[in-house]
Amino acid sequence: xxxxxxxxxxxxxxxxxxxxxxxxxxxxxxxxxxLQIWEGNRKRNLxxxxxxxxxxxxxxxxxxxxxxxxARKVRRxxxxxxxxxxxxxxxxxxxxxxxxxxxxxxxxxxxxxxTGCMMKKGLIQIKGDAGDYIGAAYRGxxxxxxxxxxxxxxxxxxxxxxxxxxxxxxxxxxxxQFVGIHMRNGTITVQGSSKGRDGxxxxxxxxxxxxxxxxxLPTFTIDSIKPKVKINGEDVKGPFYKxxxxxxxxxxxxxxxxxIQNPHLKFYEKYLE
Amino acid sequence: xxxxxxxxxxVYDPLNRVDGEKMDLAISDGKIVGKVDEKxxxxxxxxxxxVMPGGVDIHCHIAGAEVNTGRLLRPEDxxxxxxxxxxxxxxxVGYSVPSTFTTGYRYAKMGYTTIMNPSMPPLEARHxxxxxxxxxxxxxxxxxxxxxxxxxxEYLRDGMIKECATHVAWIMVATKGYAIKIVNPGGLxxxxxxxxxxxxxxxxxxxxxxxxxxxxxxCKVNKLLHMPHTIHVHTNNLGKAGNYATALDTMKCVENLxxxxxxxxxxxxxxxxxxxxxNWRTLTSGAEEIAKYVNHHRxxxxxxxxxxxxxxxxxxxDGPFQYGLYQLTSNKWVNHDVETETSSGIVPFRYRRKSYxxxxxxxxxxxxxxxxxxxxxxxxTTDHPNAAPFITYPRIISWLMSRNxxxxxxxxxSKRARHKSLLPSIKRExxxxxxxxxxxxxxxxxxxLTQKGHLGIGADxxxxxxxxxxxxxxxxxxxxxxxxxFENTAYTIKNGEIVAKDGKIVKPVRGKTFWVNxxxxxxxxxxxxxxxxxxxxxxxxxxNYSIPEGFLTASAPISxxxxx
Numbered sequence: 033x034x035x036x037x038x039x040x041x042x043x044x045x046x047x048x049x050x051x052x053x054x055x056x057x058x059x060x061x062x063x064x065x066x067l068q069i070w071e072g073n074r075k076r077n078l079x080x081x082x083x084x085x086x087x088x089x090x091x092x093x094x095x096x097x098x099x100x101x102x103a104r105k106v107r108r109x110x111x112x113x114x115x116x117x118x119x120x121x122x123x124x125x126x127x128x129x130x131x132x133x134x135x136x137x138x139x140x141x142x143x144x145x146x147t148g149c150m151m152k153k154g155l156i157q158i159k160g161d162a163g164d165y166i167g168a169a170y171r172g173x174x175x176x177x178x179x180x181x182x183x184x185x186x187x188x189x190x191x192x193x194x195x196x197x198x199x200x201x202x203x204x205x206x207x208x209q210f211v212g213i214h215m216r217n218g219t220i221t222v223q224g225s226s227k228g229r230d231g232x233x234x235x236x237x238x239x240x241x242x243x244x245x246x247x248x249l250p251t252f253t254i255d256s257i258k259p260k261v262k263i264n265g266e267d268v269k270g271p272f273y274k275x276x277x278x279x280x281x282x283x284x285x286x287x288x289x290x291x292i293q294n295p296h297l298k299f300y301e302k303y304l305e
Numbered sequence: 306x307x308x309x310x311x312x313x314x315x316v317y318d319p320l321n322r323v324d325g326e327k328m329d330l331a332i333s334d335g336k337i338v339g340k341v342d343e344k345x346x347x348x349x350x351x352x353x354x355x356v357m358p359g360g361v362d363i364h365c366h367i368a369g370a371e372v373n374t375g376r377l378l379r380p381e382d383x384x385x386x387x388x389x390x391x392x393x394x395x396x397x398v399g400y401s402v403p404s405t406f407t408t409g410y411r412y413a414k415m416g417y418t419t420i421m422n423p424s425m426p427p428l429e430a431r432h433x434x435x436x437x438x439x440x441x442x443x444x445x446x447x448x449x450x451x452x453x454x455x456x457x458x459e460y461l462r463d464g465m466i467k468e469c470a471t472h473v474a475w476i477m478v479a480t481k482g483y484a485i486k487i488v489n490p491g492g493l494x495x496x497x498x499x500x501x502x503x504x505x506x507x508x509x510x511x512x513x514x515x516x517x518x519x520x521x522x523x524c525k526v527n528k529l530l531h532m533p534h535t536i537h538v539h540t541n542n543l544g545k546a547g548n549y550a551t552a553l554d555t556m557k558c559v560e561n562l563x564x565x566x567x568x569x570x571x572x573x574x575x576x577x578x579x580x581x582x583x584n585w586r587t588l589t590s591g592a593e594e595i596a597k598y599v600n601h602h603r604x605x606x607x608x609x610x611x612x613x614x615x616x617x618x619x620x621x622x623d624g625p626f627q628y629g630l631y632q633l634t635s636n637k638w639v640n641h642d643v644e645t646e647t648s649s650g651i652v653p654f655r656y657r658r659k660s661y662x663x664x665x666x667x668x669x670x671x672x673x674x675x676x677x678x679x680x681x682x683x684x685x686t687t688d689h690p691n692a693a694p695f696i697t698y699p700r701i702i703s704w705l706m707s708r709n710x711x712x713x714x715x716x717x718x719s720k721r722a723r724h725k726s727l728l729p730s731i732k733r734e735x736x737x738x739x740x741x742x743x744x745x746x747x748x749x750x751x752x753x754l755t756q757k758g759h760l761g762i763g764a765d766x767x768x769x770x771x772x773x774x775x776x777x778x779x780x781x782x783x784x785x786x787x788x789x790x791f792e793n794t795a796y797t798i799k800n801g802e803i804v805a806k807d808g809k810i811v812k813p814v815r816g817k818t819f820w821v822n823x824x825x826x827x828x829x830x831x832x833x834x835x836x837x838x839x840x841x842x843x844x845x846x847x848x849n850y851s852i853p854e855g856f857l858t859a860s861a862p863i864s865x866x867x868x869x
Contacts, residue, residue, distance in 0.1 A: 172380040281635075
């Protein structure tokens with residue numbers, strides 16, 4: 033295990049895509065200290081920014097990297113990693129686990145926006161809140177999260193799972209607007225409530241909102257009322273209104289919204305008769 | 306006064322009929338000369354290397370409002386292809402719609418020194434020239450879009466060819482243009498109202514003129530003005546199954562305007578106009594029919610628009626065609642109406658090996674290149690970025706030069722397309738001499754750029770030196786070596802200076818902007834009636850419309866004596 037302690041409070045953003053088990057395992061101890069990181073517009077070595085503690089001499093791809101301290105400004109931690117584990121004891125910056133291909137990332141604090149964007153495999157676990165665009169695509173691209181799992185125990189921001197193609201996102205808290213926007217496939221579950229416009233332009237996949245949502249987009253149509261929904265083999269108890277959409281795109285995505293938490297959606301029931 | 310000698314290279318200079326001869330080239334003051342003082346001149350040892358004139362690209366979208374909108378549309382295209390700043394070059398991004406500086410650098414690294422930007426809505430000319438000014442390393446020019454310009458349509462409808470010629474001469478000077486570009490004649494005007502034209506005899510709504518009359522009219526205008534290039538035509542029905550018939554009709558309609566074996570029409574990105582069949586499922590290649598026609602008629606030149614399997618951005622002035630693509634891909638789409646002049650559209654697109662249609666398109670391009678016998682009348686382009694970005698040229702060169710390279714790609718494409726393709730039956734392989742024709746000499750000849758595309762005495766000293774030995778390397782078997790050699794030059798010389806070496810820019814330079822200045826018998830005057838209509842129909846007033854020559858940083862007007 034390698035532990036990194038930030039030497040000071042970072043003010044400028046750090047581009048730290050070199051902090052991954054894949055890169056660390058290939059390098060000797062002294063070479064790791066010399067890895068380059070941009071701090072704002074300055075090029076620095078890893079050991080200028082972090083105190084590095086080596087707890088083992090055997091490095092393998094399955095190694096663990098721990099960051100203890102405030103990493104709010106540290107971006108792209110674990111980018112493209114394919115195995116091993118990164119534990120961030122504190123907050124993490126933007127683009128955490130970008131294009132991740134395997135392994136595990138655990139954040140005990142909060143995570144920034146774009147967490148797990150374009151990821152293909154692996155697990156990201158956020159114990160606190162997360163920012164916007166969780167598991168999204170790069171700006172302009174239509175290839176979002178394409179496998180793997182993201183679990184956020186707190187709340188998440190807007191556009192969770194934008195252009196998602198496969199995989200699972202679970203948010204235990206609440207989400208902002210546009211959860212599952214442009215979604216093509218995969219599953220998003222929200223235990224808390226949503227701020228609305230769920231599944232805009234989705235044409236595949238499944239979104240489950242267990243809490244309150246202000247309204248359903250007019251391009252969705254009610255399909256039925258289901259007593260429960262199955263997610264990854266587990267049953268989530270309902271009952272749920274099941275909507276189909278986004279019909280403006282000819283989509284066949286499924287949107288499940290809790291019946292009990294949303295009495296204002298009762299008028300849809302008359303269309304089921 | 307800089308002097309250079311390029312020594313012992315294998316020189317390919319088709320315009321002067323030099324085919325791989327070992328010889329020295331002397332350069333003085335940016336021109337090729339007969340002799341320089343060997344003691345004073347710097348020498349480049351090109352032994353074991355190929356020396357060709359600097360590449361000329363007749364058709365590639367590198368600047369203008371449309372290209373710039375393409376850049377804005379595609380951040381995901383840029384972020385994986387970033388060029389860092391160096392001590393002498395600027396930073397930039399690729400891939401399919403590179404930033405202006407990166408465009409210039411990448412062309413220079415491939416040995417290209419003259420680039421034609423083929424679609425400039427006259428209203429956006431100012432923007433286009435600003436971007437061209439910022440495209441370093443290459444000389445360039447731009448073709449204004451005239452096939453749907455209201456006044457042109459009105460003049461041609463009324464049969465006023467001479468008045469139309471005067472008007473076109475004014476546009477060339479006002480927009481600093483180089484050739485008459487016609488895109489989907491009549492169709493773009495119709496597209497402004499959500500319609501299109503179906504074939505070259507289908508009248509344009511509200512104008513009572515057919516695309517055929519537009520093409521013939523502008524062809525006559527082109528002859529009257531003695532423009533250096535022919536009319537540059539993007540056919541009707543582009544990108545639709547069965548459109549090879551339209552392409553043939555377009556070539557046939559100007560057959561009787563040709564004289565002295567000189568070309569009068571250039572059909573651009575012909576691959577997109579050579580589809581046979583009634584729908585996408587029954588699509589096959591119409592390359593054979595087109596090649597047969599071109600082989601028997603000397604008034605046509607073509608460029609390829611070769612597809613390479615990659616992710617790219619399509620952008621044309623052909624609004625209705627782009628709308629069709631948008632419906633096909635349900636990708637993002639930009640649609641634009643340029644007032645009374647033209648339209649445009651942009652859709653990101655990925656050509657996939659395993660897609661039947663895309664694989665057939667790939668095959669059509671190569672079939673055209675190999676079936677047209679005369680390399681002087683077919684040019685290598687990808688219609689950058691429509692069929693592929695220009696950095697894929699080396700790949701296409703290796704396909705043209707090697708049957709093995711074609712077979713290797715053939716194995717990986719859609720099975721159905723492989724069975725329908727004509728390529729397995731074609732044995733022809735290009736030689737280095739023919740490659741020099743299709744990538745520079747032929748294009749320079751077609752554009753009538755007398756200083757470019759050859760290495761005769763008096764020509765501009767634009768030279769590309771590729772590190773490959775034609776005596777030792779058999780391009781048919783060593784196609785990878787060919788591809789690698791054409792990706793980065795050993796030396797690129799622009800105006801007598803070494804600007805790129807071993808794939809690195811060593812000296813950034815500025816290129817000239819060519820434009821045509823027709824000399825009429827009386828000075829060009831614009832009627833008061835027209836000025837009034839400018840006020841009524843355009844957002845830009847007549848007084849502000851023309852670009853003064855001083856606006857171009859390095860203006861290079863070409864005077865032509867017109868017959869009107």
